[in-house]
Amino acid sequence: MKAYVYTDKSLERFAGRFVWLSVNTENAKNAAFLAKFKIPALPTLLVLDERGESIVLRYVGGATAGQLTKLLDDVRRKSGTTPDAVLAAADKLAGEGKQKEAAAAYLAALSNAPKGWSRFGRTAESYVLALSSSGDNERCATEARRLLPAQRRTVSGATLAAVGLGCAAALDEKSSLRSDLLAALDTATRAAFDDAKLDISADDRSGLYISLIEARDAVKDAAGARKLRQEWARFLEDAAARARTPDQRTVYDSHRLSAYLGLETPEKAIAMLEQSERDFPDDYNPPARLAAAYRAMKKYDDAVAAADRALSRAYGPRKLTIFRTKAEVLAAQGDKPAARAALAEAVAYAHSLPAVQQRQSVITALEKRSRELEE
C-alpha cells in the first residue's frame, strides 16, 4: 500500500483527521502493540479510538485508494443503529483473537442489517474470514456462497469468493459438499478476476490467482493448475513492466517467484531478484528469494551465499525461514553438521525474539528437523 496507495493525492484530505501509525510486525519494537492487538493476516488495517485502546474499525487485507477512502469515510459516518454497534463489538472481538465469538457477532450484525446498510459488504467479508480463522471451513465456504449473490460485482464479492474458495479447498476430500462448493466458488472467483471494472489492485488480482490455483491443486487438476500458473506469471510480468518505480515493481517479486517455482522455471526469477537487490541493498527479501530460487536450481553454493546475505540484513520471525532455507540447502549438499548448526542458530534466534513473536510450533519444527539430520 505504501507504493501504490499512500502516495495517492486523493487521500490528502484525511491527513489531519487521523493519527497515522505504521506497524512492521517483524520489528521487535512493536511487541507491546502486537500483544494488545491480534493481527491474523497482512496487511490488517485498524482504526483505534483516541486513547489507542479500542478498535473502532478492523479490515483484513489491502485496499486501493478508493477502498481506503470508503473505509475512512465510514469511520466518520454516524454509528447509531444496532447492527453498527454489533459490528463494532465484532471487530473488537476479532482484534482480540476471539474468532468464533467474532463470527457469531458479525452474523448477528448481518442478520439485523437494514436494507441498503452501507457496512454490509465489509461485515460479510469479516464474517467469512472469522469463520476461516476459527477453522470452520465448511461454514466459511457455505456462508461465502450464500452471501455472494448480493455482493456480485463488488470488491466484497471478490473477497467472499476467494476466501470461500480457500475454505472449500481445505475441506476433507470425503466431504459431500466439497465438490459443489469448489465449483461454485471457483466460478465466482474467476468472474471477479475477469471483471475489469472491479476496483482492486493488481496485487490483489494476483491473490485471486493463488486461490484459483489452490482449488485446482485441491482437485488434483495438475494440467489446470499449470495453465493457471502460466497465466499468472504472464499477468505478473505485465504488471511489473507497467510499474513506475522500483518499489512498485518489487511488489510483484514474491508472487512471481512463487509462479516460477510452481512452473519449475526458477531461473526466470534470477534477473528480477538481482535487480531488486541492487535497487534495495539493505532489504533482505531479494537475497532470501534468490536463495529459494538457487535452491530450486540446485545451485547450492549460490543459495548459501544468498541466504547469508539475507541473514545479515534480516530480523524478526521471517529470519527463521531464511535459516531453514540455508539448513535445507546445506543438507542437500550433504553437509549435515553445517545444516544442524544453521538450525541451532535459528532456534537460539527464535528464543531471543519477544514472546509475542515466538511460535512454539516453529521452534518445535526446527528442533525436529535437526534431530532428523542426526540420523
Added chain:
Amino acid sequence: MMRTLAAVLAAATIAMSASAAEVLPFIEDDYAKAVAHAKTKKLPIFVEAWAPW
C-alpha cells in the same frame, strides 16, 4: 480487498518508497508516540500492520 489466508501469507507487502511522496504522515513503529499524539489532538488512530516480506 481481503485475501485468503494462504494468499496473504504468500503475498508481498510493500517497502517504503524513497522516491514517491506519501501524502499521509505515518509514524513508524511507535505506538506510544501515536497514542500521545492522538490524545493531544483528540483524533482516532489509523494503523496499518504489515510485514516487509
